[in-house]
Amino acid sequence: MSHIVAFRHAALIDGTGRAPVPDSTVVVVDGRVAATGPSASVDVPAGAEVHDYSGGYLIPGLMDANVHLVSARTPDTLLEFEGRYDQLALEAAELALKYGLTTVFDTWGPARPLVAARDAVASGQRVAARFFCGGNILGLNGPMSEDFFRSGLTFEPETKKRINDQWEVGCGAGLISMTIDEIGDAVTAYIRDTGVDFVKYAASDHRMERYLLFSEKAQRRIVESAHAEGLLVQAHTTSVESLRMEVEAGADLLQHPDITGPRAIPESLMDVVVDRQLPCMALFLTERHLGWLAEARPEDGARLGIADQNNRTFINRGARVLLTTDAFAYGRRVKSHPGFRPGVLEDSVPDMPTQIGSAHFLWLEAAWERGMDPMEILRSASSHIADAYGKGDRYGTVTPGKVADMVVLDGDPLAAAENYQRIRDVIKDGQVVDRAALATNLLLADDPHATA
Known part of the structure; x- marks a missing residue:
């Protein structure tokens, strides 16, 4: 027997760009949207479970195009939670769902533990954000x-290798010295061995953010190998030239294309990005955080000031922008570690943009500050991300045939960015989520909205 749920009397903003429909009803059958429209014209089948959302605003489930769910980021936590990285991913995914993110995309982490956690969520074994x-x-x-943490001589080489292998799976820095054909074979083997959903490669380095890693031919081979396996491709870039190479290699999504070092994106390259509507996974920062950076960390402030210039150009030129935070779930043990982003993760830092559970709200606020159209902001946090990742046939809008992922707000998100935080209910797969039961026994992370 089908399970039928009706969500009634909310203003529906369905994520397609259509104008809101006041006093709407959404009927869901077995987790999929079956009908939407004005409440007076939508029939609710007898026996349906009914939720009255009078005075509320019903929007698509929110998405984040770039998170990192495994929150062990320092040597001590990497060792302590070895063998349990999937549990860290799940607690981070719970935090995401608790605050309205029904789907997220993890762009760096240990593939096999992530795939295990992904499948646990997909099968219903764990209630958390789909990822x-x-x-x-x-x-x-x-x-x-x-590339990530200078652990020096504290750990023996075999210990570091054992941990690193869980990320690299044959596609670490050694990939750079291979022949073109060997690179293609290694990427194919990685995809088949791990079961990942998409591919991300490094067009430039991570530590210094100034060196190119792969030739143009090598980048094209990575893209071709992933496409041959049916997967989309994105790249880590940190300079104008690495971004240009990613675009010319045929990447499907541009990962933090706003980060271009001391130079803004040239007009000719910006023209290509905008004309092709290449999805831009841009790291928007609030004015308060940028102001803090300018005073407390002038070098970072200058670099991210250029990124802000790029982001404003994306908006003004009509580029396809996606909500992207680079966020992970972390707590005091990571915040206080002297070797990991010292001085950056402290509670005193205003509008810290990298904590799962709060980062997406700050991104939405930053988009609003930059004058982005309110409807486009909503779509950048829902349907545009689903489309960019090739998931638009299932997710991203509240329309018939789509999976019923929704958020009910007590304020109009098209009137003010802070209304995204006024969550009444989160609905995933057509079921109202028990938010109070999520992220209650966290292993390593903090709930950024928890009160003492």
């Missing part, structure tokens, strides 16, 4: 390496 993952950033070594 898709790419595993390692191909061409970079794992987290206990110079």
Whole structure:
């Protein structure tokens, strides 16, 4: 027997760009949207479970195009939680769902634990945000390496190798020295061995953010190999030239294209990005955070000031922008570690943009500050992300045939960005989520909205 649910009397903003429909009803059958429209014209089948959302605003479930669910980011936590990285991913995904993110995309982490956690959510074994993952950033070594953390002589080489191998799976920095054919074969093997959903490679380095890692031919081969396996491709870029190479290699999504070092994106390259409507996974920062950076960390402030210039150009030129935070779930043990982003993750930092559970709200606020059209902001956090990742046939809008992922707000999101935080209910797969039961026994992360 079918399970039928009706969500009634909310203003529906369906994520397609259509104007809101006041006093709407959404009928869901077995987790999929069956009908939407004005309440007076939508029949609610007898026996349906009914939720009255009078005075509310019903929007698509929110999405984040770039998170990192495995929150073990320092050597001590990497060792302590070894063998349990899937549990860290799940607690982060719970935090995401609790605050309105029904789907997220993990763009760096240990592939096999992530795939195990992904499948646990997909099968219903765990209530958390649905997620898709790419595993390692191909061409970079794992987290206990110079690419991410300078652990020095504290750990023996075999210990570091054992941890790093869980990320690299044969596609670490050694990929850079291979022949073109060997690179293609290694990427194909990585995809088949891990079961990842998409591929991300490093067009430039991670630590210094100034060196190119792969030739143009090598980048094209990575893209071709992934496409041959039916997967989309994105790249880590940190300079104008690495971004240009990613675009010319045929990448499907542009990962943080706003980060271009000391130079803004040239007009000729911006023209290509805008004309092709290449999805731009842009790291928007609030004015308060940029102001803090300018005073507390002038070098970072200058670099991210250029990124802000790029982001404003994306908006003004009509580029396809996606909500992207680079967020992970972390707590005091990571915040206070002297070797990991010292001075950046402290509670005193205003509008810290990298904490799962709060980062997406700050991105939405930053988009609003930059004058982005309110409807476009909503779509950048829902349907545009689904479309960019090739998931638009199932997710991203509240329309018949789509999976019934929704958020009910007590304020109009088209009137003010802060209304995205006024969550009445989160609905995933047509079921109202028990938000109070989520993220209650966290292993490593903090709930950014928890009160003492």
